[in-house]
Amino acid sequence: MIRRRVNVTPPQLLVLVFLFFIILGTLLLKLPFASTISLSWLDALFTATSAMTVTGLIVVDTGTAYTLFGEVVIMCLIQIGGLGIMSFAVLIYLMLGKKIGFKERLLIQQALNQTSVGGVIRLVKHLFxxxxxxxxxxxxxxxxxxxxxxxxxxxxxxxxxHSISAFNNAGFSIWPDSLMRYVGSPIVNLVITGLFIIGGIGFTVLTDLWYSKTIRTFFLHTKLMLIGTLILNIAAMLAVFVLEYSNPKTIGGMPLEDKLLGSYFQAVTPRTAGFNTLDIGSMEPSTILLIIFLMFIGAGSASTGGGIKLTTFIVILLSVVSFLNDRSEIRVFRRTIDRAFIFKALAISMISILLVFTGIFILTISEHGSPILQIIFEVVSAFGTVGLSMGLTGSLSWIGKIVIIFIMFTGKLGPLTLAFSLAKTTKDKIRYPKEDILTG
Known part of the structure; x- marks a missing residue:
């Protein structure tokens, strides 16, 4: 009997392991003692996927539809999905005293979105x-x-x-109104936002902050993430405050301190967190569009969040600035960004735009009659693994649920990871003559 060895690439194995845990979570949530209602297989799959991808979109209320066992299953899926399956595998290997080979390091590199295999084990230790x-x-x-x-x-x-849900940028809450009842609570607002900002900034950045003695020794990635996060969060907070200032359905009737807290929370939560202290469906259309933009950008690489990632957005922005200034390369903080990263950023953005557009297109057919803004918001929220909703999730058709499940799955693993897992890796050594085309 001839045995064939099946060669599975790191991206393919990552996809398979994620699928395994989603299926396991679905089976556990379908157990009779896991829910208080008659839960369908599709709803169980949706919840398991949402938890494993740390999204937070729900088709049934977490606090009332699930028992304590069901909630613990969701909490475990959030922790595993947020910190990474491969990270837990490394922890088990280390506890058993086993050596981690090169293939395992490659898989960890893929899972944590690192540029090299060097230092990935140390990164995992720091992560935990x-x-x-x-x-x-x-x-x-x-x-x-x-x-x-x-x-x-x-x-x-x-x-x-809520600590596990917030740190892993999941957005699952025990209460049906998320955290709207605590819109004026400084402790809840600052602790929850602190958790998902730290979780979303990326473990590579956190490790760099821990070991670097001065700002000058920071990696370029760390500098871009810190400055980008600060600018984006402050700008978003001011925008939400101004746009919603007179809206009686959100912060219009609140005292000034609550307005500031509500604006701050709702400005930073679209960066894949998913909690809300204000009613999303009652916000101004301009605020909704701003949130959609923030959700699409997402958090940082090697973090618990999703989206195209902030550094991807920054690289594209810098490449545009370089092109307008007639520069052949991107320079920032006395460093030059390699062209390979520019191509990668463009590939991620383009695949993401096509994925989001396809999802929106299908939902406009399957959810006929639903406002287009709600559909766009839902799809981008799923892609960015954010979990915010304008109220469409609970009324999705079975087709809509399947589409959102796929988008959540792709958004968590990353468009490129899924593309690499499906594509055949072949190196083409043939080169053809160059020829110019007209653009713009």
Missing amino acids: FFSFIVEGIALALLAAKWIPEYGWGKGLYYSLF
């Missing part, structure tokens, strides 16, 4: 250290707020659930 420390601190701070309100049992559990 930072994650559990930050989640533990957040748990204590939220418990100080919620134990007096809900008692020791519920207070601790709510704090744990």
Whole structure:
């Protein structure tokens, strides 16, 4: 009997492992004691995918439709999906005292979106250290707020659930209105936003911040992420504050301090977090368009968030500036960005735009009668693994649910990862003559 060896590339294996955990989560959520309602297979699959991809879109209310067991399953899927399956595999290997080979390092490199295999094991160790420390601190701070309100049992559990959900940028909440009841609470606002900003900035940046002694020694990626995040968050907050200032359905009737807190929270949460303290469906169309833009950009590379990634957006922006200034290369902070990264950024953006457009096109047919702005918002939210919704998720048809499931899955793994897993890698050594074409 002849045995054939099946060669599976790192992107293909990553896709298969993700699918395995989504199917496992679906089976666990379909157990009779996992839900309080008659949960369909499609709804269980949707929830498992949303949790595993740390998106946060829900077709049934998490706090009422699932039992404690079901909520714990969702919480575990969020933690595994957010920190990464391969990261947990490395942790188990290290605990067992086993050596991690080159192939395993390649897989970790793919999973964490790193440029090289060097230092990936150290990055994983730091990933767990930072994650559990930050989640533990957040748990204590939220418990100080919620134990007096809900008692020791519920207070601790709510704090744990929301700490894991926020740090992993999942957006799942126990309450049907997300965090709207805490729009004026400084503790809840600052702790939750602090969690998903830290989780979304990327573990590569966090490691660099830990080891670098001065700003000058920061990697270029770290500098771009920190400056880009700061500028984008401040600009978004001011925009939301101005656009929603007189809207009585959002912050219009609030005191100034609550207006500022509400604007701040809703400005940073589209960066793949998914929580909301304001009613998304009641916002001004201009604010909705701003949120769609922020959701598409997403968080940082090697983070718990999705989207095309902030550095991808920055590279494209810098390439446009370089072209307008008639420069042949991108220069920033006395560094030159390699052309390969420019092509990668363009490829990610183009595939993402095509994916989002296709999703919107299908949903305009399957969800006939739904406002186009709601459909665009839903699809971009799924792609960016954000989890914000204008109220369309619960009324999706079975076709709409399948489309959103696929987009959430692709958004989490990354368009290029999925493309590489399906494509055959062949190196073409043939070169053809160059010829110019007309553009613009």
